[in-house]
Amino acid sequence: MDHTIKLIKQLVEIPSPSGNTSEVITFVEAYLNDLNVETRRNRKGGLIATIPGTDQQNHRMLTAHVDTLGAIVKEIKSSGRLKLDLIGGFKYNSIEGEYCQVETSTGKIYSGTILMHQTSVHVYKDAGKKERNQENMEVRLDEKVHNPQDVRALGIEVGDFVSFNPRVEITPSGYIKSRHLDDKASVAILLELIKQITTERIQLPYTTHFLISNNEEIGYGGNSNIPPETVEYLAVDMGAIGDGQATDEYTVSICAKDASGPYHYELRKRLVELASANNISFKLDIYPYYGSDASAAIRSGHDIIHGLIGPGIDASHAFERTHRDSIENTAKLLYHYVQSKMIR
Incomplete structure (x- = not known):
């Protein structure tokens, strides 16, 4: 588990909002190349790794997504601050006060903070009551900018990507606190599973593909590049925690x-x-406001058997947390699943 936790930390620290995932895909690609695992990129920028199995007529596919929530510059305000448009399904209040970085089209990085325009209680008496929305939230750049001309002189323009500081922390009690555990925790689990299969020379019963998708947060990450031989398609994504949920x-x-x-x-x-059968702690659950790469694949018309599992993630699409026990139980179930017989 220590290697998996370390890998989660490495992954969440690589900015990768949907639409700007090249750096993290390159990291994953290099990791798999070091294991001599066959990989290829699809046109959407995702990565597919394949491990041949005994049965090469019936395939499995497992997927986890490496893209995250984020934002994009919508407007450069007259004050030199930036208005945002969100990438993915979350609320503005979940990023208020968060440190962020803006990446220009030439690759320059600038730091900033996401704030309410009416933040100062010494100036705005209704600071706590104003709605957290696109109109009132803005990025305060850590640069001497006073107007749009100053901002554009830095190379910042409408359409530049904004990433949130993950603030990752591993506690002595086994908790992992960070943004973007959805779904980089699952990506790390799959990468460690692939490493275990290759280093232990496990012969899989079926050719198995691992799709590291990069557009899940916007709805279409895993809906293509599914080989026609694929029978079972398992998404590995976060389990949602909250009132009425069984997941922990x-x-x-x-x-x-x-x-x-x-x-x-x-x-x-x-x-x-x-x-x-393998003494793995699990919970069955229903996620009422949720969709996965597996459901996206079904909607796209693929004739597959689809499933969804994952580690339980608290405070999803905000400042998330899980425990190493959940990571370990997910990893154990996947280890036994890839060596099991298919549904017929």
Whole structure:
């Protein structure tokens, strides 16, 4: 687990909002190349790794997404501050006061802070009541800028990507606190699984593809490049925690249904059987406002058996947290799953 936790930290520290994921995909690609695993990039910029199995007629695909929430510069204000447009489904209040970085089209990086325009309580008596929205939130750049001309002189322009400081921390009690655990925790788990398969020379029963998708947060990361031989497609993504949810930070969450509808019943039962047979702590759950790369693949018309599991993540799409126990239980279930028989 220590290697997986270290890898999670490395991944979350690489900025990768949807639409600007080249750096993190290159990192993953290099990691897999060091293992001599065959990889290729799709036209959307995602990465597909393939491990041949005994049965090369029936394939599996597992996916996790490396893209994250973020923002894009919508407007350069007369004050020299920046107005944002959000990338992904989250609320402005979840990023108020967050440090960020703006990346120009030439690759220059500038730091800043996301604030309410009406932040100072010494000036704005209704600072706490104003709505946190696109109109009132702005980026305060750490540069001497007073107008749009000053900002543009730095190379900053509308359309530049804005990434949030992950503030990752690993506690002695085993918690991982960070932005973007959705879904870089799962990416790290899959990469360590691939490493285990290759170093231990495990012969998989079926040719297995691992898709590191890069557009999941905007709805279409894993809906293409699925080989026609693929029978089972398993998304590895976060389990949602909150009132009425069974998922917690210590078990692997097996999703029965999300906003797209039920996942494949027989595959879900097989995952439960594997967890029960191997003393893996799990929770069955429904995520009411959620969609995955597996559900995106179904919507795209692929004739596959689809499922969804993942570590439980608290405060999703905000400042997230999980525990190493959840990472470990997810990793164990995946280890047994890739060596199991397919649903027929």
